[in-house]
Amino acid sequence: MRHLLSTADLDHAAAVQLLDTAEAMAATQRREIKKLPTLRGRTVVNLFYEDSTRTRISFEAAAKRLSADVINFAAKGSSVSKGESLKDTAETLQAMGADAVVIRHPASGAPHRLAAMGWTTGAVLNAGDGTHEHPTQALLDAFTLRRHLRGGEGDLAGVRVAVVGDVLHSRVARSNVHLLHTLGAEVTLVAPPTLLPLGVGSWPCATSFDLDAVLPGVDAVMMLRVQGERMNAAYFPSEREYSRRYGLDARRLRLLPGHAVVMHPGPMNRGLEISADAADSPRAVVLDQVTNGVSVRMAALYLLLAGEGSEA
Amino acid sequence: MHERTVVSSDDIDRVVQRIAHELLERNRSAADLVLLGIPTRGVPLAERVAAALEQVDGVRPPTGSLDVTMYRDDLRHHPTRGLAVTGVPVDVTDRVVVLVDDVLFSGRTIRAALDAVADLGRPRAVRLVVLVDRGHRELPIRADHVGRNLPTAADEKVAVRLRETDGSDGVDILRPLRPTGTAVPGAGA
Numbered sequence: 001m002r003h004l005l006s007t008a009d010l011d012h013a014a015a016v017q018l019l020d021t022a023e024a025m026a027a028t029q030r031r032e033i034k035k036l037p038t039l040r041g042r043t044v045v046n047l048f049y050e051d052s053t054r055t056r057i058s059f060e061a062a063a064k065r066l067s068a069d070v071i072n073f074a075a076k077g078s079s080v081s082k083g084e085s086l087k088d089t090a091e092t093l094q095a096m097g098a099d100a101v102v103i104r105h106p107a108s109g110a111p112h113r114l115a116a117m118g119w120t121t122g123a124v125l126n127a128g129d130g131t132h133e134h135p136t137q138a139l140l141d142a143f144t145l146r147r148h149l150r151g152g153e154g155d156l157a158g159v160r161v162a163v164v165g166d167v168l169h170s171r172v173a174r175s176n177v178h179l180l181h182t183l184g185a186e187v188t189l190v191a192p193p194t195l196l197p198l199g200v201g202s203w204p205c206a207t208s209f210d211l212d213a214v215l216p217g218v219d220a221v222m223m224l225r226v227q228g229e230r231m232n233a234a235y236f237p238s239e240r241e242y243s244r245r246y247g248l249d250a251r252r253l254r255l256l257p258g259h260a261v262v263m264h265p266g267p268m269n270r271g272l273e274i275s276a277d278a279a280d281s282p283r284a285v286v287l288d289q290v291t292n293g294v295s296v297r298m299a300a301l302y303l304l305l306a307g308e309g310s311e312a
Numbered sequence: 313m314h315e316r317t318v319v320s321s322d323d324i325d326r327v328v329q330r331i332a333h334e335l336l337e338r339n340r341s342a343a344d345l346v347l348l349g350i351p352t353r354g355v356p357l358a359e360r361v362a363a364a365l366e367q368v369d370g371v372r373p374p375t376g377s378l379d380v381t382m383y384r385d386d387l388r389h390h391p392t393r394g395l396a397v398t399g400v401p402v403d404v405t406d407r408v409v410v411l412v413d414d415v416l417f418s419g420r421t422i423r424a425a426l427d428a429v430a431d432l433g434r435p436r437a438v439r440l441v442v443l444v445d446r447g448h449r450e451l452p453i454r455a456d457h458v459g460r461n462l463p464t465a466a467d468e469k470v471a472v473r474l475r476e477t478d479g480s481d482g483v484d485i486l487r488p489l490r491p492t493g494t495a496v497p498g499a500g501a
Contacts, residue, residue: 017394024379024395033431038382066382302382307392 003115003124004300007135007179015142015182016155021299022143022292023152029065029295039068039305042099047089048127049075049105054266054290055127055137059102062297068305071098086110090119098122100305108132108171123304131169131230137265138175140296141222142183144289148261149219157184162214163205164190165224165246165273168197169231172265173224177205190214192246194235211246215255222263223248223274243272250277261285313469319460319483324443324474327459328357331441332364334457338439339408342366345373346407350380350425351396353414356476357443361412374401378411383424398428405433414472416442419453444483446470 001014010018028036044063046056056072063070073093075081080089086105093101100123103111108130115124128134146152149159161180167173167189180187187205189196200207208214215221226242236242243249248262256262262274262284270276278284319327339345342365349358355377366372379396381387411425422440429438443459448466462485464470469486473479 021395024398027398028382031431032433036382036431037427038387302395303392306387307390 001303003111003126004135004304005111005115005124005126006133007138007175007182008133010135010179010182012155012182012184015139015179018139018296018299018303019143019146021303022139022295025298025302026292026295034065035067036065037067038302039063039066041069042305043069043071043097044100044102044301044305045071045073045093045098045122046127047073047075047093047101047103049080049103049110050128051076052104052128054293055104055134058290058293059125059127059136059297061294062301065294066298066301068099068301071096086114087117087119090114090117094120094122100125100301102127104128106130125300125304128171130171131174132171133175134171134265135175135179136293136297136300137172138179139300140289140293141172141176141263141265142179143292143296144263144285145180145185145220145261147288147292148285149259155183156180159185159220160188160218161185161220161222162188162190162211162218163222163224164211164248166195166226166235167191167200167224168195168235169227170224176222177203181205188214188218190246192236192242211252212255215252216257218256218260220261220263221248221256222265223268223278225265225267226269226273239272247271247273247275248278249275253278253281253283256283263289265289313489314487316485316487317482318462318485319444321481323460324481324483327443328360328364331457331459332361332368335361335365335410335439335441336369338456342369342371342373344407344436345410346400346402346404347373347375347410347412348378348400348425348429349375350411350413350421351377353443353472353474353477354412356474357414357441358410358412359476361410361441373410376400376402378425378428380421380424380428383427385420385424400432403433404429404435406436409435409438410441411438412441414443414474415470416440416445416453416455416458417448417470419449419451422453423451443472444470 060070102125104127110129111126163173177187181204189207190211264286347358347362349355358375362375376399379398381393439456441457442455444462445458446462446464471484473482
């Protein structure tokens with residue numbers, strides 16, 4: 001693996017290897033001394049063109065736990081606001097010796113461009129690009145599911161997952177559909193027709209408009225954030241109506257089978273896609289997802305950076 | 313490659329027994345020991361030494377495995393390795409940690425293991441058990457208990473086989489084919 005750009009690029013073996021490596025990383029995070037010398041002397045740049053707290057902190061924690069040097073670069077307040085292009089920024093980072101670039105960008109495809117154009121020799125990790133992909137989020141979701149439903153081993157064959165809400169604007173949904181399918185899970189997207197992307201029929205998943213009908217048959221329900229900031233048109237009549245039809249509340253929580261878990265990539269719009277009852281219920285594994293994010297990102301950085309010219 | 317078996321299955325059993333006795337002589341009791349095998353073959357070896365200690369002393373010390381991949385200093389020079397399991401059953405602080413590995417060569421694995429142990433806690437002492445010491449050390453590290461000293465050439469390979477991982481017990485030396493006319497002591501034996 002040279003870059004981590006999309007979960008669609010991962011085959012079954014690579015995905016399971018990432019999850020297994022993350023499990024080994026998680027084991028080291030239970031120790032008193034959490035830091036490992038693995039990436040000593042290597043430099044990881046967090047290149048964030050879009051606001052993000054948890055993803056950036058999670059990548060920063062992961063890189064530091066592996067002893068890499070971390071440079072945080074936020075586009076706001078940098079020369080990007082003076083008009084510097086991605087190419088010039090990338091070449092500057094290359095000249096400073098970046099071994100890996102973790103990039104978050106509002107434009108779908110920016111990480112691919114960075115990886116393909118030869119502006120940097122480092123590994124490129126996609127930390128969310130536009131409405132396209134967010135692979136480490138999908139990996140941490142899969143890791144969390146595997147822990148809760150499969151005892152932390154193997155793949156997710158036969159696991160049924162409902163992904164609910166604003167699929168149209170969600171890179172998390174896109175990444176999850178590919179990865180969960182690769183790992184053998186069955187995914188159902190549940191959303192109002194206006195929030196399903198064109199061409200969703202070609203994705204390896206089922207779709208439904210009826211949340212109540214789907215919930216009793218799933219092992220996990222993944223609520224998506226309604227992304228008001230990406231909405232440039234009226235996708236549903238009112239927040240109240242959206243919440244009534246697609247929000248996870250106490251009544252819907254009771255429709256789930258006893259073992260099912262509730263997930264959310266955060267930040268949550270409480271009262272819109274998820275009620276406080278559901279968000280704070282013992283089935284919600286939202287904080288586990290955050291914890292697992294560090295282990296998964298450690299695994300990704302390790303697999304991309306530890307070996308020189310590695311082909312694995 | 314020429315292959316030559318230099319240690320037999322019975323030899324390995326005897327070596328494990330002897331090392332168990334040596335460990336007891338050094339520590340009086342097995343009660344405060346913890347045996348950590350270095351994957352892959354160090355782990356079943358640690359189990360065997362623990363079983364031998366139980367036979368002699370009546371106490372079976374806890375055993376675990378210690379993957380040192382993330383502590384290696386040569387990670388950049390090899391393709392990425394998959395990580396093996398680290399499972400340490402007890403707190404190592406104030407115990408005597410016995411590291412167990414199959415072959416001692418450059419000493420770099422053991423250096424990494426010492427770092428890994430230091431991150432787990434502060435043992436009273438760390439001792440090293442190896443089945444084979446083949447020489448060619450690159451660091452000032454030596455083993456406390458050695459099964460067999462096997463002087464080897466740098467281009468030879470020492471392959472340890474264990475029932476648990478390879479189906480049979482033994483130690484083989486693999487020697488690359490040299491051009492004809494070169495004297496190869498012991499060839500064909």
